[in-house]
Amino acid sequence: MKRSGSISQENYLKAIFKLQHEHGIASNQAIAEKLAATPAAVTGMLHKLTELDWIDYTAYQGAKLTAKGRQIATSTIRKHRLWEVFLVEKLQFKWDAVHQWAEELEHIGDANFTNRLDAFLGCPSTDPHGDPIPDSNGDWKGNERVFSADALTRKQKFTVRGVSNSASDFLRHLDALKIQLGKHFEVMDFFPFDGSWEWKDDQGIPIRVSREVAGQLLVEAIPTNRGNENQES
Amino acid sequence: MKRSGSISQENYLKAIFKLQHEHGIASNQAIAEKLAATPAAVTGMLHKLTELDWIDYTAYQGAKLTAKGRQIATSTIRKHRLWEVFLVEKLQFKWDAVHQWAEELEHIGDANFTNRLDAFLGCPSTDPHGDPIPDSNGDWKGNERVFSADALTRKQKFTVRGVSNSASDFLRHLDALKIQLGKHFEVMDFFPFDGSWEWKDDQGIPIRVSREVAGQLLVEAIPTNRGNENQES
DNA sequence: ATAAATATTTAAGCTCACCTAAACAACTGC
DNA sequence: GCAGTTGTTTAGGTGAGCTTAAATATTTAT
Ligand SMILES: [Mn+2]
Ligand SMILES: [Mn+2]
Ligand SMILES: [Mn+2]
Ligand SMILES: [Mn+2]
Numbered sequence: 001m002k003r004s005g006s007i008s009q010e011n012y013l014k015a016i017f018k019l020q021h022e023h024g025i026a027s028n029q030a031i032a033e034k035l036a037a038t039p040a041a042v043t044g045m046l047h048k049l050t051e052l053d054w055i056d057y058t059a060y061q062g063a064k065l066t067a068k069g070r071q072i073a074t075s076t077i078r079k080h081r082l083w084e085v086f087l088v089e090k091l092q093f094k095w096d097a098v099h100q101w102a103e104e105l106e107h108i109g110d111a112n113f114t115n116r117l118d119a120f121l122g123c124p125s126t127d128p129h130g131d132p133i134p135d136s137n138g139d140w141k142g143n144e145r146v147f148s149a150d151a152l153t154r155k156q157k158f159t160v161r162g163v164s165n166s167a168s169d170f171l172r173h174l175d176a177l178k179i180q181l182g183k184h185f186e187v188m189d190f191f192p193f194d195g196s197w198e199w200k201d202d203q204g205i206p207i208r209v210s211r212e213v214a215g216q217l218l219v220e221a222i223p224t225n226r227g228n229e230n231q232e233s
Numbered sequence: 234m235k236r237s238g239s240i241s242q243e244n245y246l247k248a249i250f251k252l253q254h255e256h257g258i259a260s261n262q263a264i265a266e267k268l269a270a271t272p273a274a275v276t277g278m279l280h281k282l283t284e285l286d287w288i289d290y291t292a293y294q295g296a297k298l299t300a301k302g303r304q305i306a307t308s309t310i311r312k313h314r315l316w317e318v319f320l321v322e323k324l325q326f327k328w329d330a331v332h333q334w335a336e337e338l339e340h341i342g343d344a345n346f347t348n349r350l351d352a353f354l355g356c357p358s359t360d361p362h363g364d365p366i367p368d369s370n371g372d373w374k375g376n377e378r379v380f381s382a383d384a385l386t387r388k389q390k391f392t393v394r395g396v397s398n399s400a401s402d403f404l405r406h407l408d409a410l411k412i413q414l415g416k417h418f419e420v421m422d423f424f425p426f427d428g429s430w431e432w433k434d435d436q437g438i439p440i441r442v443s444r445e446v447a448g449q450l451l452v453e454a455i456p457t458n459r460g461n462e463n464q465e466s
Numbered sequence: 467a468t469a470a471a472t473a474t475t476t477a478a479g480c481t482c483a484c485c486t487a488a489a490c491a492a493c494t495g496c
Numbered sequence: 497g498c499a500g501t502t503g504t505t506t507a508g509g510t511g512a513g514c515t516t517a518a519a520t521a522t523t524t525a526t
Contacts, residue, residue, distance in 0.1 A: 008513065028474060041514055043475055048512090060474060060521060091349040104341045109334060116324040241483060261504055274484055276505055281482095293491065293504060473522070480515070489506070495499090 004072045007107045011035060012045050013054060016063050017073035025062040074138030080106035081127035082117050088128040089121065095128040096171035111136060130162020130181050130218060149217040157186045162218035170216060177207055184222065237305045240340045244268060245278050246287060249296050250306035258295040307371030313339035314360035315350050321361040322354065328361040329404035344369060363395020363414050363451060382450040390419045395451035403449060410440055417455065
């Protein structure tokens with residue numbers, strides 16, 4: 001089996017997929033920004049993707065994926081995230097170094113290839129940044145209990161579940177703070193002056209976290225034993 | 234670190250590298266055949282590679298790699314063969330299915346990436362087809378004791394070491410004959426009529442091997458205990 | 467409602483890597 | 497040595513995916 005679309009086409013579909021989730025529709029400008037291209041280039045490609053029936057596109061309105069377009073987009077995202085797991089788990093890359101390579105690897109391999117990679121990696125459900133990995137049908141279960149760390153409240157215990165920004169400098173900053181996915185913390189204090197926090201980790205070691213960091217960190221609250229609000233059976 | 238050359242350029246360097254080994258120089262026509270392109274396309278690319286100082290090229294004469302060109306070529310071959318090992322050993326692909334994917338994967342990753350992949354695979358010295366894997370300096374030790382199976386002699390015991398043709402249909406034919414790399418055989422008979430052979434494997438099971446198969450199979454003789462000709466200390 | 471600002475499309479042109487067809491150079495046979 | 501064959505290069509052109517600049521559509525502000 002060959003690649004569904006060209007590398008460029010797959011990148012467009014991926015961008016449209018993500019923008020559609022955020023804004024309901026992908027505007028020309030937003031696509032252009034995400035792909036570091038000019039709006040003129042985007043218009044041209046949107047025409048081509050419309051021809052291929054991978055998007056529905058109305059001039060001046062924006063683009064939405066068709067079923068086939070969505071399938072290609074999610075399969076590309078699946079490959080991207082599986083390769084990132086491979087690079088971290090098997091090749092020992094740091095989590096801030098894998099995106100650039102995954103951006104190339106995601107365009108290689110068919111469904112059979114991807115399923116073998118998936119099996120080899122033990123069918124992981126999230127990538128090294130906490131993002132969910134779609135299954136071969138393009139479906140995945142998001143964790144609804146995850147929310148941005150800037151919405152935490154005092155005394156709350158929580159687990160770090162992901163990042164909403166995968167930029168290298170942010171990830172390296174988290175390394176410096178010894179903040180890793182899966183690690184447990186408790187909110188000690190919040191400082192309205194600058195929006196910063198004091199948390200303490202499972203060893204009782206305190207850290208200071210800026211508003212910028214908390215705003216891009218995804219966490220899941222740990223229900224307290226006595227507190228029983230919003231508990232799922 | 235980014236890719237040394239474009240994908241197309243790397244494919245040209247790889248082709249020139251192999252042709253140079255076979256014929257001392259890479260002719261326009263031979264390159265064109267290997268890359269399934271027209272001679273006119275090759276001339277154009279040879280000009281570009283000359284500009285980049287990756288080849289020495291004299292019009293109407295042919296191309297030879299410079300030191301830098303050789304470095305890029307061997308590093309691409311290294312990546313190709315390491316990925317083939319990965320696909321067979323880790324993703325359980327059959328040896329006739331890996332070349333197509335390696336042809337794409339070989340263009341991804343820098344030296345650090347490749348060295349990590351190499352380490353993860355346990356620094357293999359040959360790929361699934363018995364071809365040697367260059368080290369990070371582009372050097373490798375060929376096995377001089379390897380020769381084509383059609384030069385075997387009666388009663389000779391030998392080990393299958395590689396194939397000089399990696400085409401899928403040939404590899405699948407070897408699978409059907411249960412001929413695998415590393416397997417031991419003994420020559421039972423040779424039939425000059427059609428150039429075919431009878432061999433028997435380490436279980437004593439006899440197989441018939443055609444001239445076409447023997448001519449593309451690489452083997453290494455197993456020295457007999459009493460015979461001591463050409464023995465290295 | 468209209469003017470200004472913003473977003474999008476069209477127009478023209480670029481680079482890369484390829485193609486075909488024609489011109490040209492280099493070998494080959496005698 | 498010259499004709500014919502083979503191999504190579506040049507000339508002209510294509511398509512994908514870009515660019516900038518100009519034209520046009522849409523949205524926002526007054
Ligand atoms: Mn990524
Ligand atoms: Mn990509
Ligand atoms: Mn191969
Ligand atoms: Mn290749």
